[in-house]
Structure formats: C-alpha cells, structure tokens
Amino acid sequence: MRPTDLAEIRRLSLFRDMSQQCYEQLTRGVYVQHFPESLTMIRQGEPADFLHILLDGQVELFASWGDRETTMSVIKPIGTFILAATIRDAPCLMSARTLERSRIMLLPSANLRQAFRDDRGFAHAIVDELAGCYRAVVRHAKGMKLRNSRERIASYLMRQAQLAGDVRSYQLPVEKRLLASYLGMTAENLSRALRGLEEDGLKVDGTRVIITDPIKLMKIAKLDMLMDGPDPSPTTEAASLPKATA
Amino acid sequence: MRPTDLAEIRRLSLFRDMSQQCYEQLTRGVYVQHFPESLTMIRQGEPADFLHILLDGQVELFASWGDRETTMSVIKPIGTFILAATIRDAPCLMSARTLERSRIMLLPSANLRQAFRDDRGFAHAIVDELAGCYRAVVRHAKGMKLRNSRERIASYLMRQAQLAGDVRSYQLPVEKRLLASYLGMTAENLSRALRGLEEDGLKVDGTRVIITDPIKLMKIAKLDMLMDGPDPSPTTEAASLPKATA
DNA sequence: CAGTGGACTTGATAAATGTCAAGCGTGAGA
DNA sequence: TCTCACGCTTGACATTTATCAAGTCCACTG
Incomplete structure (x- = not known):
C-alpha cells in the first residue's frame, strides 16, 4: 500500500479513533486497488473475505434470484460494503459491481475481527457504521412497501x-x-x-x-x-x- | 428485577460472554416487564431509550407513512428490537406493538453503550446480533423486490x-x-x-x-x-x- | 342467548405495473 | 464518417394487485 493511501485511510472515521498499534496491525494485510468499470467484484453467496471500502468511484450492490435482478443500493465514497457478512463470516447476500472505475480498499475479514476485539474506538466505529447500514435498508424496505x-x-x-x-x-x-x-x-x-x-x-x-x-x-x-x-x-x-x- | 429473571438473562447469548463486573453494572438499570396484548410500546420517530429484549410472547415491528401501515417483522423469543436506534442514539424507524401478552426486558441505552465500551464479549455479541438483523432486512427487501x-x-x-x-x-x-x-x-x-x-x-x-x-x-x-x-x-x-x- | 365486532372470504371492478415490440438518439469504435 | 450497440421512450396489451362492497363465520360479551 502506498504511504499516501495509508495517510488518507487513517483519517477515515472508521479508523480515526484507533490506537496506533492496532491501526498498524489492522492495515498490515490491507491493500488498495483500482477496478475497471462494470466489473463484478463480489457475487452473492460467496464468502466475505474482505471488508470493502470505496475510496473513489461508484459501486452498485444488487441481488438476484433466478433470472431476476434488482439494485439494492449504490455506494459512493467514502462507503463500506459487505460489512455484515464480514462480521458474521457468512456468505454475502448481495453482489457488487463497479459503475465506474473505482478505487477500493480491501481489509481482510480476519484483521477486522481482530481489531474489533482489540480496539474500542474501532469497535465503536464498526457498530456505528453497521447500524447506519441497517437503517438504510430499513428505509429502503419501507419505501418499497409503503x-x-x-x-x-x-x-x-x-x-x-x-x-x-x-x-x-x-x-x-x-x-x-x-x-x-x-x-x-x-x-x-x-x-x-x-x-x-x-x-x-x-x-x-x-x-x-x-x-x-x-x-x-x-x-x-x-x-x-x-x-x-x-x-x-x-x-x-x-x-x-x-x-x-x- | 427478580433474581430468577437475572439468572435467566445471564444465559442469553448476548450476555453469556460478559465479565461478571460488567454484567452487574449493565443490569443495574435493567428491568423486566409484562405488556398486555395489542399494546404499542414504541412509536416510530421516538428516541430509543431502551434496547428491548423479548423473553416471552410475540411482538410486531411495523412502519407507517401517512395513513398507510406495513408489518416489517415479527419478533419471537429470544429476540431483540431497536438495537440500531439504541446504538446510534437515533429515533426509531419502526413502531412496535405486542401481538400477545409479552414479557420484555428493557435495557437502558446508556448502559448498553457503556457495556459495549467496557466488555469485548458483549461488544462482539452486539455486533453479531446487529449483523443478523441487517441480514434479515436485506432478505426481506430482496423478497419484496424479486x-x-x-x-x-x-x-x-x-x-x-x-x-x-x-x-x-x-x-x-x-x-x-x-x-x-x-x-x-x-x-x-x-x-x-x-x-x-x-x-x-x-x-x-x-x-x-x-x-x-x-x-x-x-x-x-x-x-x-x-x-x-x-x-x-x-x-x-x-x-x-x-x-x-x- | 342474542348481539356485536373483527377476521376472513368472495366477486366485481379499477388501478398499477409489467411485457413485448418498435423506434429514436447518441456515443464508442471500426 | 459510418455503423452498431445500447439506453431511453412510446404504444398496445397482459398481468398483477388494490379497492370496494357484501356476506360468512366465529369468538367474545352484555
């Protein structure tokens, strides 16, 4: 990972409150990568090996059933995806693909869980983020039904x-x-x-x-x-x- | 709170891994209460003062908009509700009412946040629960759309x-x-x-x-x-x- | 025991939404 | 520059879903 990336990431609300030690440990296995447009990077049903953090670009989360497909959410920077699957070590419920060329940070699930255990600030940032995601889906579901x-x-x-x-x-x-x-x-x-x-x-x-x-x-x-x-x-x-x- | 309640609660997966000290502190402001059937105990938009844990009975989570209303979820024992709002200290997105006479444990939001900070086992149990709730809504939304x-x-x-x-x-x-x-x-x-x-x-x-x-x-x-x-x-x-x- | 209200059903009808087919416009690539 | 692919629009039509109005059944209550 480039040092400029590292500095940028440190400022994200997810990592801002971490101890330096935990932060260093957490980012050990992290890398930042560019993806071209229209690339499906996660397929629903696959294990969630990395928490994804979108730094630049735009990503679509979508779900399919048989031959039908629906867009569940559009992620913009700075946004995370497949956090819940990462935490539970469960298969992703949604697929993800880029809508444009995107820069994405990949944080190994094991690192995330470790840091969650070791660092209160990080643990808090994670639940807060997850709670936000939860509320976003509830809103979406309400809109669909009401x-x-x-x-x-x-x-x-x-x-x-x-x-x-x-x-x-x-x-x-x-x-x-x-x-x-x-x-x-x-x-x-x-x-x-x-x-x-x-x-x-x-x-x-x-x-x-x-x-x-x-x-x-x-x-x-x-x-x-x-x-x-x-x-x-x-x-x-x-x-x-x-x-x-x- | 009655001692029998206390013992019962200690066994719940949410609290099982807590240190005794944190557990005692957490349960200081907790109480367990019976609610009659068809009682709306939470109205959407209200602050989330307590995490609710359903011990017996059945609870409906529903949402309204104007004069329309829809059922979002039915909670059965042992289940929690308004966890996300509690964590974020945000207004509830859904209302809750009993479908039958129910026994519910009320855990003050401040206690929950405190315990989350102090106890890793509890923090982990909470994210895990929240991640489960998230995945449940995603499923519901998928069903509605697909x-x-x-x-x-x-x-x-x-x-x-x-x-x-x-x-x-x-x-x-x-x-x-x-x-x-x-x-x-x-x-x-x-x-x-x-x-x-x-x-x-x-x-x-x-x-x-x-x-x-x-x-x-x-x-x-x-x-x-x-x-x-x-x-x-x-x-x-x-x-x-x-x-x-x- | 009759009365009442609510859940459930059924039918007729209307409104919302999807499907299929065709055509338009525009931007990327040959 | 031409062509093709694709997103978007439009129209005709089919299907799905909601609404309204009865009517049945059943449980609860005075």
Missing part, C-alpha cells in the same frame, strides 16, 4: 435535490435504468411516470432534473425523516466518550 | 414448514391479515392467492397449513439460502476466540 412507484420517484428525486444543497436543478447521479431497478420498477414505467410527474412540478430532461414546483411535488413525495433521511449525524455526543459534561 | 406475491407466499409457507422441522403440516404462527401485511399485499389478495396455490401443492384451511406436494410448491417458492435463510449459525469458530486451532 409507497407506490410514482411516490418513490418523487421522493427519491426530491431527496437528491436536498442532498445537492436544496437545489432546484441537478444532474441524475445514475442511469435511469439503474434508478428504475433501485426504485423497484421497470425502466419503461419510470419513463412513463416521469412524464406523468410533469403535471406535479417535476421535469426531467435527459439526466437533468428540474423541480419546477417544489410545493406541488412535495405533496406526492411527502419526504419523511424516518424513510428518506437524513439520519441524525452518526456518533454524536451521547454515543461517544463523555467530555463536555464534566 | 418475487411476486404468489412467490412470496409460497416461499414463506415452505420456509415455515422447514423451521417447524421439515413438516408437511403446521399451524400458521400469525393471523392472515398480519401475514398479508408482512408479505406486502392486501388480505384479500392473500386469500385469493392461497386459493390459487391449491393447484400447486398447498392447502390452507383456517390456520392449518398443509403442503400436499412439496416438489410442486418448491417450483414456485424456489427457496434460497440467501433470501430465505437460514443464516450460518451466528458467532461460529472463525468469529470467536480461536481455541481448537491452537
């Missing part, structure tokens, strides 16, 4: 606008067919629904999203912290070491 | 038969309307689909399920370890302290 496709689209696109800094217009971060799969519908239906939403304050032209009437659109999206986020900032006062108070 | 209602019913009922010990006939563990909600459909549709499945080796009469033709039913259910479980037994060799291999 909203219809029109509402899923509206809420997704509004939420993205929020994340981009409460803008009225932005670029779609992913291809439409991927978005359709993520939102649990066919590409055809997404296309049609987008057209239908033009009546409701939304315009999508190619990859450009324009929210022409936020109030109207919100009546459909009904964004909800408990379904769309954001999660309160991770690892806040209550969860970390007490310092301010006494 | 299978249609007919397939979800078939796979659910086959899986229950497996869990009951590979039997051909058993009692439904929950009411049908609850099952419908859990499987993401209306009660009417469940009823009709069950009728339709009589052609495919399944008979449901009241709460009695009879798998008349497992092979035929399996062609629809297509049970899959990665979607229907079981998960490899939690906390196995690889994840715990090395002992056999010197």
